[in-house]
Amino acid sequence: MKSAVTTVVTAADAAGRFPSSSDIEAVKGSFDRAPERMQAAEKLASSIDNMTAEAVEAVYSKGFYEQANKDKCARDINHYLRLINYCLVTGGTGPLDEWGIAGMREVIRAHVLPTAAYIEAFTYIRDRVSVPGDMGPQAATEFKGLLDYLINALS
Amino acid sequence: MLDAFSRAVVSADAKGAPIGSGELVALRKYVADANKRIDATLAITQNVSCIAADAVAGMVCENTGMTQPGGNCYPTRRMAACLRDGEIILRYISYALLAGDPSILDDRCLNGLRETYLALGVPTANAARAVAIMKAATVAIMTETNSGRKMFKGINSGSGAQCQEIASEAASYFDRVISALS
Numbered sequence: 001m002k003s004a005v006t007t008v009v010t011a012a013d014a015a016g017r018f019p020s021s022s023d024i025e026a027v028k029g030s031f032d033r034a035p036e037r038m039q040a041a042e043k044l045a046s047s048i049d050n051m052t053a054e055a056v057e058a059v060y061s062k063g064f065y066e067q068a069n070k071d072k073c074a075r076d077i078n079h080y081l082r083l084i085n086y087c088l089v090t091g092g093t094g095p096l097d098e099w100g101i102a103g104m105r106e107v108i109r110a111h112v113l114p115t116a117a118y119i120e121a122f123t124y125i126r127d128r129v130s131v132p133g134d135m136g137p138q139a140a141t142e143f144k145g146l147l148d149y150l151i152n153a154l155s
Numbered sequence: 156m157l158d159a160f161s162r163a164v165v166s167a168d169a170k171g172a173p174i175g176s177g178e179l180v181a182l183r184k185y186v187a188d189a190n191k192r193i194d195a196t197l198a199i200t201q202n203v204s205c206i207a208a209d210a211v212a213g214m215v216c217e218n219t220g221m222t223q224p225g226g227n228c229y230p231t232r233r234m235a236a237c238l239r240d241g242e243i244i245l246r247y248i249s250y251a252l253l254a255g256d257p258s259i260l261d262d263r264c265l266n267g268l269r270e271t272y273l274a275l276g277v278p279t280a281n282a283a284r285a286v287a288i289m290k291a292a293t294v295a296i297m298t299e300t301n302s303g304r305k306m307f308k309g310i311n312s313g314s315g316a317q318c319q320e321i322a323s324e325a326a327s328y329f330d331r332v333i334s335a336l337s
Contacts, residue, residue: 001161009250009259010156018200018246019253024193027253028310031189038179038186045175085173086164089182095164 002094004030030091033138040139041088044081047134052078054128055121065117072113077121084146093149101153115154122151156262159185159255185255188321192252194309195321198297199249201307206296207241210288214281227278241285245293248328252321257331265335272336283336290329297322 008023019027044051056074060067079100086095108115126147131140157165163182167174174182185192199206211234215221221228228234247264251257272279295301299315311317 001157001164003158003161005158005254006156006161006259009158009254013246013250013259013263016246018203018249019196024196024253024310028189028193031186034186035183038183041174042176042179045173048173082171082173086167089174089179090160090164094161095168099168 001090001098003090003092007092033142034091036136036138037088037091037142040135040143041085043135043139044085044088044143048078048081048085051125052081055124058124059117059120065114069113069117072111073117073121076113076118080118080122080150081125084143084150087146088142093146096146096150096153100150104153119151119154122147122154126151157254157256157258162256162258190309190311191318191321192255194307194311195297195318195325196249196253197309198307198318199245199252199293199325202292202296203242203245205306206289206292207238207245209292210285211237211241213288214285217284218281221281227276227281237285240282241289244286244332245289248293248325248332251328252325255324257328260328260331265332269336279336283333286329286332286336290326290333293329294322294326297325 005027008019008026012019012023052074056070056077059065060070060073065073080096083096083100087093108118126144129135129140129143131137134140135143159182163174163178167178211228215228215234218226220226222234223229228237244264247260251260269279272282292301296306297315297318299305299318305315
């Protein structure tokens with residue numbers, strides 16, 4: 001699983017050297033940003049069900065998408081939000097890349113699910129994050145960044 | 156290979172649940188201790204050759220036959236291999252310490268180590284003894300309880316006594332190596 005620390009350690013091991021001062025700087029930088037990321041992760045974990053329900057409701061209430069897909073959409077949005085929660089914890093896009101994005105297009109296409117609805121739901125969630133009501137500015141930046149990363153991968 | 160963060164992610168994923176306040180308590184502690192952890196890693200990286208050479212010398216002093224003809228550290232080529240392995244083990248322990256997780260040590264160093272040593276005719280009991288000396292030396296340097304001067308320069312001033320907890324984590328990694336060898 002890729003994270004700031006494992007990336008540094010893998011590189012050091014490939015070269016057969018001890019962690020250098022620049023390796024340690026990189027790890028320290030990741031530790032320094034960790035409290036904000038964890039704040040975002042905590043908020044997301046506690047409101048993941050509400051966030052999903054609200055977003056899906058907002059997207060499907062327009063009557064533009066087939067209602068039969070609503071439950072599947074809710075399930076998938078919840079799943080992706082969980083992966084974003086993991087990314088916030090590790091400080092990298094590893095969990096999303098390995099468990100969410102690899103093979104995603106193929107699966108969604110095979111089930112004829114509307115990616116447009118997903119994108120709309122994630123955009124809705126992104127635009128609704130309130131600072132500082134939900135989380136601090138840095139935490140919100142990290143969270144929105146990951147939502148954008150996912151939206152890009154879906155579109 | 157995992158670190159403290161990805162270890163939490165893997166176990167949360169097995170439950171299909173997001174990482175919430177409960178799991179974050181331990182991770183916040185890992186982050187709060189970051190400076191001590193970095194200092195503890197520096198305590199190893201700044202004293203590698205000293206720790207490894209002392210441990211191998213200590214092992215040989217306890218078994219003087221090792222450097223005599225027929226011994227396992229004779230000729231110097233084999234002694235050099237021994238010193239090299241000591242440094243390699245320290246390197247993987249420094250990685251594990253930085254990551255806060257022993258998986259890199261297990262996967263890349265200990266997996267198959269005993270079998271390799273048996274095949275090469277390395278006496279594993281002596282190797283384990285050398286690792287035990289490295290453990291004692293590392294813990295002493297980290298916690299600044301070694302006799303004589305302070306042996307490393309950390310980024311966190313006055314760190315030695317505060318490194319106690321991290322030093323016991325490091326000791327547990329040495330114990331992992333010892334139990335993998337025996």
